[in-house]
Amino acid sequence: MRVGACVIFYKGHCFQSFGLNDFKFLGSSKNVFEAVDHHGFSEICIIRPAKPPLTGLMSSHRSGDIDSYLGIPTILVGGVEKSLAHDPGILRSIERVAFNSLLFEPECAIQKVVDIFGKQAVVGMLPFVLKDGIYMAYNVSSDVLIELTSDFISKIYSICDEVVIHDICAHGKSGEFDLQFITKFEIPVHRTIACGGVSPSDLKRFSKLGFSAVYLDNISLHSDSVIDGYLR
Amino acid sequence: MINIVDVGIGNTKSIKNWLYYSKLDSELLTRPDEYSGGAIILPGVACSANLLGLLREKRFDKLISSAATNGTLIVGICAGFQALGNYTREGKGARGLGLLPVTTEKISSDINHSIVGWRSVEIDLSHIDPKFKSGFGRRYRLKGRAFFNHSFGVTPEKKMALPSSNWLSKTGSHLNYFIKENIIGFQFHPEKSAHFGRVLAEIFR
Numbered sequence: 001m002r003v004g005a006c007v008i009f010y011k012g013h014c015f016q017s018f019g020l021n022d023f024k025f026l027g028s029s030k031n032v033f034e035a036v037d038h039h040g041f042s043e044i045c046i047i048r049p050a051k052p053p054l055t056g057l058m059s060s061h062r063s064g065d066i067d068s069y070l071g072i073p074t075i076l077v078g079g080v081e082k083s084l085a086h087d088p089g090i091l092r093s094i095e096r097v098a099f100n101s102l103l104f105e106p107e108c109a110i111q112k113v114v115d116i117f118g119k120q121a122v123v124g125m126l127p128f129v130l131k132d133g134i135y136m137a138y139n140v141s142s143d144v145l146i147e148l149t150s151d152f153i154s155k156i157y158s159i160c161d162e163v164v165i166h167d168i169c170a171h172g173k174s175g176e177f178d179l180q181f182i183t184k185f186e187i188p189v190h191r192t193i194a195c196g197g198v199s200p201s202d203l204k205r206f207s208k209l210g211f212s213a214v215y216l217d218n219i220s221l222h223s224d225s226v227i228d229g230y231l232r
Numbered sequence: 233m234i235n236i237v238d239v240g241i242g243n244t245k246s247i248k249n250w251l252y253y254s255k256l257d258s259e260l261l262t263r264p265d266e267y268s269g270g271a272i273i274l275p276g277v278a279c280s281a282n283l284l285g286l287l288r289e290k291r292f293d294k295l296i297s298s299a300a301t302n303g304t305l306i307v308g309i310c311a312g313f314q315a316l317g318n319y320t321r322e323g324k325g326a327r328g329l330g331l332l333p334v335t336t337e338k339i340s341s342d343i344n345h346s347i348v349g350w351r352s353v354e355i356d357l358s359h360i361d362p363k364f365k366s367g368f369g370r371r372y373r374l375k376g377r378a379f380f381n382h383s384f385g386v387t388p389e390k391k392m393a394l395p396s397s398n399w400l401s402k403t404g405s406h407l408n409y410f411i412k413e414n415i416i417g418f419q420f421h422p423e424k425s426a427h428f429g430r431v432l433a434e435i436f437r
Binding site: 002037042043067068069070071072073074088089092093094095096114115116117118119120121161162190191212213 | 240241242243244245246249250252253277278279280282311322323345346347348349350379381382383421424425426427429430
């Protein structure tokens with residue numbers, strides 16, 4: 001099982017988040033990426049939010065810090081379609097791309113991306129919440145919650161190589177990833193990356209369950225939670 | 233100078249960063265007439281059929297073939313490796329550059345998605361042209377963990393006696409890498425294989 005780090009990136013800075021509502025400044029992207037590389041993670045998932053996580057943020061750093069050297073593969077989430085159209089250069093330092101909004105479009109919409117990157121590089125990003133007992137998927141670009149169905153789940157697994165199942169409410173909280181979601185929709189865990197609330201102490205459990213990967217969020221970037229020694 | 237072929241796709245910047253970190257000069261080659269000598273790298277993170285179409289459209293195929301004949305170091309990474317072979321079945325299929333006696337095919341449907349992750353790799357340097365070995369000193373074998381991400385795999389066209397280390401352990405019938413003197417293909421991504429990748433960069437020294 002791969003163990004990746006998940007960071008929220010905005011204009012050269014990285015941020016911690018709790019439930020993707022509350023944000024705290026984490027550090028410069030250069031320092032954060034170097035730490036992630038150094039501490040033995042399999043890969044890094046960089047989430048680019050559409051809006052600044054914090055108000056009053058200085059945007060003096062260029063947004064191209066994503067393309068500095070990282071010895072591990074990079075998955076980019078957020079604004080990939082826009083980058084393809086307006087700033088394709090930024091994608092030349094990315095190994096896999098993850099999509100959220102395109103999952104809600106007809107299947108042919110993602111074919112263009114498959115033609116460019118190859119199917120193995122296309123990952124689905126499915127943030128979910130449990131609201132009034134119903135699991136809802138979050139469509140980031142339209143900012144709406146949509147009730148999840150098994151048909152929708154089947155569709156995204158047919159068009160993506162792997163899918164990041166992101167428990168938004170558990171993001172930044174140790175040991176709280178909602179495994180019932182996995183059971184309810186009979187998620188094919190061998191093609192699933194669990195993200196949100198997964199901590200280093202959960203690794204053995206998720207590995208036994210057969211997940212292809214997990215992404216550790218904020219906590220992975222704190223010195224008392226390093227995973228040195230966990231083989232890539 | 234190390235030349236990274238840039239036809240508009242592939243993780244060329246990652247490769248450039250990898251070489252830069254290893255204190256090796258490289259440039260992105262966007263047109264064949266810009267080439268003035270040095271090793272050539274074909275990047276990955278692409279559909280190999282698409283990559284081949286663009287190589288031919290931009291006339292890189294002739295440059296690469298000519299350089300290979302002249303003994304220039306040619307390195308193909310992932311889709312770039314697949315493009316060096318005779319044929320790829322990815323996408324709509326495409327004739328390869330014919331520089332390595334291999335074919336690219338879909339990995340068995342028993343494996344439901346791509347091969348993605350880190351695997352142990354052992355590289356036998358004995359078939360490499362000696363002038364590209366100097367960066368490795370006396371070593372004749374390299375071992376390490378490398379990152380793979382591919383849904384199509386490379387197989388040799390004819391039965392060949394290859395060491396077990398050449399074969400992808402997951403399928404047993406696809407290649408991790410292939411070396412033919414000055415032409416090398418890596419199915420994995422050395423530019424994203426951390427320490428082992430940095431060791432492999434010495435091939436360009």
